[in-house]
Amino acid sequence: MIEDFGFEHPVLEVDGLTKHFGSVVACEEVDLALRAGEIHGILGENGAGKSTLMRMIFGLVDPDQGVIRIDGQATRIADPSDAVRLGIGMVHQHYSLVDALTVWENVALGEVGPLDPGRTRARVRRISWRYGLSVDPDATVRDLSAGIRQRVEIIKCLGRRPRTIILDEPTSALTPAESQYLFDVLLTGVRTQGWAVALVSHKLDEILRATDRITVMREGRVVDRLLTAEARVPSLARAMVGRPVPLRTVTAAFERDQVARDLLEADPMDGEGPDRAVETGARTVPVLQVERASVKGADGRVLLDGLSLTVGAGEIVGVAGVEGNGQTALADLLGGLLRLDDGTVHVNGRTVPTGVAGAMTRAGIAVVPADRHRAGCVLDMTVAENLMIPSMRRMRRWGLLRLDAIRRHALRLIDEYDIRTSGPDASLGDLSGGNQQRTVIARALSASPEVMVAHQPTRGLDVGAIEYVADRIRQAADRGIGVLLLSTDLREILSLADRLVVLHRGSIVGEMSRDEFDLSRLGLLMGGTDEEEKAS
Amino acid sequence: MSTDPGAPPTDDPGLGGQDGGLYMLLLYVVSVGFALVISAGLVAVSGNAWGSVAGALAEGAFLAPGRWGETLAVATPILLVSLGMVVGVRAGFFNIGQEGQLLMGALAMALIGTRVAGTGPLLLVGGLALGAVAGGLYAGVAALMRFRRGVPEVISTLLLVFVAFQIVGFAITTDWFLRDLDPNRPSQAVTSAALPGSVRLPVLTVWGNEVTIGFFLALLGAGLAAFVLTRTVFGFKLRMLGSNPRVAQQAGVSFGRAGATALFISGAAAGLAGALMLAAGASSARLTAGFSNEIGWQGLLVALLARNRPLLCIPVAILFAALRTGSGFLAATGVDRTVVDVVQALLVLALLVPPAVEFMRDRRRVSIAAQVTEPV
Numbered sequence: 001m002i003e004d005f006g007f008e009h010p011v012l013e014v015d016g017l018t019k020h021f022g023s024v025v026a027c028e029e030v031d032l033a034l035r036a037g038e039i040h041g042i043l044g045e046n047g048a049g050k051s052t053l054m055r056m057i058f059g060l061v062d063p064d065q066g067v068i069r070i071d072g073q074a075t076r077i078a079d080p081s082d083a084v085r086l087g088i089g090m091v092h093q094h095y096s097l098v099d100a101l102t103v104w105e106n107v108a109l110g111e112v113g114p115l116d117p118g119r120t121r122a123r124v125r126r127i128s129w130r131y132g133l134s135v136d137p138d139a140t141v142r143d144l145s146a147g148i149r150q151r152v153e154i155i156k157c158l159g160r161r162p163r164t165i166i167l168d169e170p171t172s173a174l175t176p177a178e179s180q181y182l183f184d185v186l187l188t189g190v191r192t193q194g195w196a197v198a199l200v201s202h203k204l205d206e207i208l209r210a211t212d213r214i215t216v217m218r219e220g221r222v223v224d225r226l227l228t229a230e231a232r233v234p235s236l237a238r239a240m241v242g243r244p245v246p247l248r249t250v251t252a253a254f255e256r257d258q259v260a261r262d263l264l265e266a267d268p269m270d271g272e273g274p275d276r277a278v279e280t281g282a283r284t285v286p287v288l289q290v291e292r293a294s295v296k297g298a299d300g301r302v303l304l305d306g307l308s309l310t311v312g313a314g315e316i317v318g319v320a321g322v323e324g325n326g327q328t329a330l331a332d333l334l335g336g337l338l339r340l341d342d343g344t345v346h347v348n349g350r351t352v353p354t355g356v357a358g359a360m361t362r363a364g365i366a367v368v369p370a371d372r373h374r375a376g377c378v379l380d381m382t383v384a385e386n387l388m389i390p391s392m393r394r395m396r397r398w399g400l401l402r403l404d405a406i407r408r409h410a411l412r413l414i415d416e417y418d419i420r421t422s423g424p425d426a427s428l429g430d431l432s433g434g435n436q437q438r439t440v441i442a443r444a445l446s447a448s449p450e451v452m453v454a455h456q457p458t459r460g461l462d463v464g465a466i467e468y469v470a471d472r473i474r475q476a477a478d479r480g481i482g483v484l485l486l487s488t489d490l491r492e493i494l495s496l497a498d499r500l501v502v503l504h505r506g507s508i509v510g511e512m513s514r515d516e517f518d519l520s521r522l523g524l525l526m527g528g529t530d531e532e533e534k535a536s
Numbered sequence: 537m538s539t540d541p542g543a544p545p546t547d548d549p550g551l552g553g554q555d556g557g558l559y560m561l562l563l564y565v566v567s568v569g570f571a572l573v574i575s576a577g578l579v580a581v582s583g584n585a586w587g588s589v590a591g592a593l594a595e596g597a598f599l600a601p602g603r604w605g606e607t608l609a610v611a612t613p614i615l616l617v618s619l620g621m622v623v624g625v626r627a628g629f630f631n632i633g634q635e636g637q638l639l640m641g642a643l644a645m646a647l648i649g650t651r652v653a654g655t656g657p658l659l660l661v662g663g664l665a666l667g668a669v670a671g672g673l674y675a676g677v678a679a680l681m682r683f684r685r686g687v688p689e690v691i692s693t694l695l696l697v698f699v700a701f702q703i704v705g706f707a708i709t710t711d712w713f714l715r716d717l718d719p720n721r722p723s724q725a726v727t728s729a730a731l732p733g734s735v736r737l738p739v740l741t742v743w744g745n746e747v748t749i750g751f752f753l754a755l756l757g758a759g760l761a762a763f764v765l766t767r768t769v770f771g772f773k774l775r776m777l778g779s780n781p782r783v784a785q786q787a788g789v790s791f792g793r794a795g796a797t798a799l800f801i802s803g804a805a806a807g808l809a810g811a812l813m814l815a816a817g818a819s820s821a822r823l824t825a826g827f828s829n830e831i832g833w834q835g836l837l838v839a840l841l842a843r844n845r846p847l848l849c850i851p852v853a854i855l856f857a858a859l860r861t862g863s864g865f866l867a868a869t870g871v872d873r874t875v876v877d878v879v880q881a882l883l884v885l886a887l888l889v890p891p892a893v894e895f896m897r898d899r900r901r902v903s904i905a906a907q908v909t910e911p912v
Contacts, residue, residue, distance in 0.1 A: 335786045358788020367786060375782040381775070389776070389787045396769045403767075 009072065010035050011196040012057070012088070012164045017066035019052055025220040026052040030066070032215055032222070034164055034196040039186060041211030041228065042200045043240055045462030046433070049220040050200045054166050057198075058090045059083040089162030091153050091170055097141045104137040107156045127155045131185050146323055147178035154185070164196045165189075171206060172459075176490060177523050183210040202462065204236055205491075218242050241463050286310045287482040288365070288451045293333060293343035294506075303329035305506035306343070311451060311482035316473065318497030319486040322526055326506035327486045328370065331455040334484070335367040335375065336360035347450055361390060364450030368440050368457050370486070376440045377428055384410035384424035386439055390447035409446075417442035418468070434465035441472055445481075452476050455486040470496055490522070502526055563890040571886035575879045579871060588869045593876070596865030597858035605745030609816055610831075611857035613638065613809035615754040617835025618842065618849040619761045620805025625844050626765055627798035628778035629682075631675055633693030634806035635832030636700030640674040641667035641807025643707055645814045646714055646728045646823040649735040656734025663735065664811045671807015672800040674700065679799040683792040689799060697832070705825055714823060728823035737815045750812040754853075757805070761846035774798055806832060834860075841887050856880070 010033035019027045027049045034040050044050045055061040057068060059077040067074045070086050077083050083090070097106045104120045124137040133151040141149060150170065157165060167186075171179040183206070189195045201207050207214060207228075214231055216224035216239040224239040288311040295304045304326050311317045321327060332338040333345065339355025346352065347363040360367075369375040377386050387410045388395050395406050410424035419438045421431055428436060437457070444452055454473060458466040473496055477483050486503075487493050493500055494517060502510040502525040510525040512518065576586040598604045617634045624631040631637075648663035678696060681687035707714040707728070714728040721727075737748045765771040776784040777794050785791055809831065819827055834856050842848035863876035 335782075337782055337785055357785045357790035357793075361786055361788060375780075375786070378776055378779045378783055380779040385772070389783065392769060392772070392787065399768050399770060401767055401769055401772060 010069075011071065013069040013072070014053070014057065015067045015069065017053065017056055017068070018064045019049075019056060019061060020064055025049075027056070027063075028220045030217070030220070030222055032198075034198055035213075036163070036194040036196050037190055038213060039190055039197040039199055039211045041207040041214045042198055042217060043202065043204070043207045043214055043236065044217035045202055045240055045464070046460060047219075047462065048202075048217040048240075050202075050217055051168055052220075053217070054090065054168055054198065054200055057083070058088060058166060084160050084162070087161070087163040088166065089157035089160055089164070090166040090168065091150070091157050092168055097149055097152060097156075099140075099142040101141060102137065103135055103139050103141060103144075103152050103155075106141055106152060107137075107159055109156075123159055124155055127158050131158070131188060133185060147174050147181075150174065150178075150182065154182075158189075162195070164198070166198045166200070168200045169202070170199070171201070171203065176519070179206060186210065202240075204233060204240075208233070208236075216240055237463065285313050287313045287348055288334075288484065289344075289346040290330075290333075291344045291346070293330075293340050293345070295329060295333070295338060295341045295343075297329075302506050303338075304333070304340075304343075307503075307507045308343075309484075309501055309508055311484050313450075313482050314477050314480045315499065316477045316483040316485055316497045318493030318500035319484065319503050320490060320493050320500050320522060320526060321486075321488065321503035323488045325503050327455060327488070327503060329506065330503070331367055331369055331453055331486060332375075334360055334365050334451075334453045335369065337375070361447070364448075366390070366444035366447050366449035366452050368437075368444050368452065368454045370456035370459060372436055372440050377436060377443075379427070379429035381428060382425050383414065383419065383421050383428055383431070383439060386428050387413050387424075387443050387446065390443060413442040413446055417472075434461050434468075437461060437465065437469065441469065445472070445476055449481060451482045451484065453484045453486070456488065457485070458487075458489070458492055466492075490519075560890055560894065563893060564887070567886040567889040568883065571879075571882040575875075575882055578878060579875060582871065582875070584869060584871045589866065589871050589875070592865045592869045592871075593859070593862035595862070597862035600865065602745050603861060605742070605747050607854065607857045607861045608745075608747055608751045609857075610860050611854045612748065612750045612754045612816070613813045613831045614835045614838055614856055615849055615853035616757055616809035616812065617806045617832055618838035618853055619754075619757050619846055620802040620809075621836055621839035622842070622844045622846050622849065623761060623765070623774070623805070624798050624802035625839065626778045627774040627795065628781060629795055629799050629802070630690045631678065631693045631799055631802040632690060632836055633675065633678065633695075633697045633700075633803075633832075634809075634835055635828045635830070636693075636697035637671035637674045637803040637806035638810035638813075638832045639700040639704050639828050641671040641810030642814045642823055642827055643704055643714070643810075644670035644807070645811035646707075646731065649731040649814070650714065650729040656732070659735045660737070660815060664808060664815065667811025667814075668804040668808040671810065672804030674807070675799045675803020676796065678803075679796040682799070683796060701825070704823065704827065708823055708825065716822070722820075725824065727819075731814060731817075731821040735815065736817060736821065737812065748812075748816045750816050753812070755850065758846045758850050765846065806835070809835070837884055841884065843891060859883075 012034040014030060014032040017027055017030045017032075030049070030053055032040075032042075032053070042050050042053070052061055056063045057077070059079045059082050062078075068077060069075065075086060077086065077088075080090075098109065101109070104117065104124050107124055108115055108117075108120045121137040124135065127133065128135050128151075131154075133155055135148060135151050135155065139148075141152065144152070165186075170182060174182065186195075186197055186199070187210075190197055199207070199211055208231060211228045214224070214226055214228055214236070215222055216236065218240060219242075223242075224236075288309075290310075291308050293304045293307045294302075297303050307326065307330065309317065309319075319327065319330070329338060333340065333354060336354070336356060336359050344351055345354055345360075347360075347365060350363065352363040352365075353359050367375075373379060378389075384406050388406045391409060395402050395409065407424050413419070414421060414424065417438050419431070419442060420435050428439060431439065441457070452473075454469075457469050457473065461469065470492075473483055473485065477498075485493060485497055497514070499511065499513050500517070500522075501508045502522065504526065510521075512522070579586045579589050596603055597607050617638065620634065621631065644666040645663040648659055648666055652659060652662075654662075674696065675693065678687075678689045678692040681692045682689045709715055709726050711717060716727055716729040718729060721729075737750050739746045739748050741747075763771075765775060773784065773789045773794055774797075776787065777789050777791065777798070781791055784794070810828065813827075813831070814821060814823065819829075835853070838849055838852045838856055842852045859876055859880050863873045866873045866876065
């Protein structure tokens with residue numbers, strides 16, 4: 001066990017907390033101490049047990065064993081209302097706001113006693129003023145961006161005067177500027193109000209940037225505890241993943257970050273940068289051309305607004321942008337799910353009809369969608385069935401499925417793409433998220449596409465799987481496939497793309513080649529010119 | 537090959553599962569037992585002996601001479617309707633208007649059989665085929681509304697049932713259409729003319745029971761539905777559409793066209809059921825106002841209870857048919873035959889409890905998995 005650093009007495013202490021879900025070990029003998037005036041980073045891959053631990057502290061999950069102490073007093077937290085009463089606040093990974101209600105109404109939700117609009121509004125204003133969380137109490141949540149919604153969530157949490165604040169993956173939908181802003185707010189609260197903050201994340205860089213102390217979890221156990229000031233990237237990554245990580249994946253995240261660069265330089269590393277054969281400027285033959293694509297949603301909202309972009313053979317084009325600026329519409333368009341009101345799509349110079357079932361697939365576009373459950377795979381079907389979907393033509397004889405061919409095809413792809421499953425007949429729903437994504441990618445690439453559209457291909461995956469996906473995307477481009485990478489994760493785009501375009505409100509507002517990448521300009525483009533940028 | 541890759545694994549009710557199997561079986565036994573106890577209680581309250589009621593039901597359904605043939609005859613259309621339902625649901629469409637589609641099928645059969653001149657077997661085959669087409673097209677109306685105007689098929693198919701009743705009412709009261717104009721007809725009720733004997737289904741006599749070949753057709757249909765759904769590209773496309781329409785559309789399965797096909801098949805099965813009923817001599821081989829006699833609704837329940845597996849529809853359809861034919865013998869015991877409706881309803885509820893429990897268990901498992909894997 002690692003020594004205690006002997007700060008002041010912990011506000012909240014967790015001792016030997018254990019939780020099993022059936023045979024799955026979510027948390028095993030976890031100890032943790034949250035101290036006042038400190039941001040405590042909890043780092044770990046997906047499935048490391050971070051969220052379960054936090055949910056136990058907040059009373060959402062009942063621990064099998066172990067004690068939670070508040071001010072040294074063993075306490076049972078049966079449900080979130082207990083937690084709130086004991087001064088614990090939680091900002092959830094998925095916002096728990098009601099879209100149709102206003103900000104103050106959302107803040108008032110879940111409170112006891114008569115509704116007092118005036119006082120609630122005043123409270124919202126007071127909290128926003130004190131912590132610089134500018135929000136209009138009368139705005140409707142539906143109209144707010146992800147960053148502002150999170151502010152509402154935080155205001156809601158702060159309104160209950162917590163001493164301990166838990167943030168579960170708070171930056172997953174935020175721009176870099178918004179993330180930094182959030183960390184500034186936290187720091188203010190911690191230093192002036194003496195909050196004890198637990199920041200749960202799987203992102204190394206933000207844990208390093210924003211915390212005072214780090215606990216690393218893996219497979220439900222605490223594997224390392226250290227002061228952030230003493231942390232080094234390679235050893236942290238190793239502790240988190242459980243094996244040395246080729247640093248290319250990790251380093252990409254830090255290329256433009258001075259703090260992180262210093263950290264990196266302190267440790268020896270393999271120094272392999274993201275360089276690829278394709279040279280920008282010397283643009284290759286265009287395989288995908290989208291021209292002046294415009295479309296409105298069923299509710300009249302503009303989804304795409306004259307969007308034009310080109311992807312060359314063997315080129316990786318990153319589409320950066322804040323979520324909700326047309327990424328889904330673009331991916332749907334290229335998946336044949338969306339009919340354009342205006343504009344055209346060409347693949348290899350041939351016009352492809354939009355919104356026609358299978359037309360984009362036949363033209364050679366393969367899509368790896370952001371939400372694989374919604375658009376990427378069929379959970380009720382087997383791995384083999386999922387893998388055969390684009391190859392149906394080759395898997396039939398007289399209208400019958402060729403079961404042997406389907407099985408062989410599946411076995412080959414399972415092997416080639418290292419899909420971990422009990423076999424081709426396993427239900428896809430039983431695979432882990434990472435392996436479902438491998439299946440989706442295997443399926444996309446097995447159809448020998450001309451163009452691959454990858455929308456948030458690494459969302460929700462752990463470092464090992466991210467590395468895998470990144471490698472596959474690079475390999476696809478090396479084989480001459482044009483790759484369109486839509487991502488709100490800038491690290492991903494910066495580490496993979498040869499060229500990037502910025503998507504804002506359904507159109508492309510800027511473009512940079514690999515050697516022109518400029519984070520601050522990128523941030524401005526992504527934010528458009530709205531008040532959010534000015535506020536930060 | 538250990539398991540059939542064509543069979544969606546979620547369809548396994550858990551009976552094959554490691555720990556789930558025994559648990560589910562127990563659940564079924566307990567809930568059905570509970571339903572039977574309540575039924576017995578109801579009978580007792582109405583002042584009768586449960587034993588004699590059960591005896592009468594068994595007599596009526598199977599034991600008395602000729603009764604199991606009758607039961608199979610009733611099971612035939614129920615099974616066909618349920619198969620259509622299964623195909624629709626697997627493709628993601630809930631056609632619940634079988635009662636109406638069945639009527640349209642019977643109407644087509646009556647039209648061919650009583651108004652068209654020709655040799656018997658030809659008329660029979662033609663009538664059955666046209667009955668299926670009529671049922672399919674009637675469901676096609678709902679499909680058209682669904683894919684052109686976005687009207688949910690659950691609502692349109694249901695409402696079309698009431699339109700079908702009106703159409704049949706019009707047909708049998710209209711001289712030039714189907715009304716029986718024979719002054720010597722046995723009953724004064726307004727009906728169509730009876731189907732001539734030459735246009736009836738051949739009947740096999742087995743151990744003193746008359747079994748129409750319709751039942752074997754329905755059995756064949758169940759096998760065919762199972763085969764098409766699991767082994768053919770067409771079935772694969774339908775299942776893909778039912779499980780994830782977006783993936784299906786990307787892969788080239790058109791929501792409109794494939795969906796309309798599924799609805800058509802679903803209606804055609806009900807139409808065929810109606811045509812077969814008439815050709816097998818139901819209600820004296822005459823189309824009447826109440827001809828469908830709730831067979832459509834029962835087929836729907838059968839599909840529900842069989843959890844959309846075609847082969848499982850066979851025993852469930854026979855069970856439902858047995859309750860119907862068995863209730864015919866209840867009068868002798870002095871028990872109101874509506875008690876059978878209550879028993880049937882209780883059984884349906886009882887048989888729905890285990891899947892519901894399993895569903896909730898699954899949901900819990902999924903939400904636990906979601907907690908463990910921490911989606912971002």
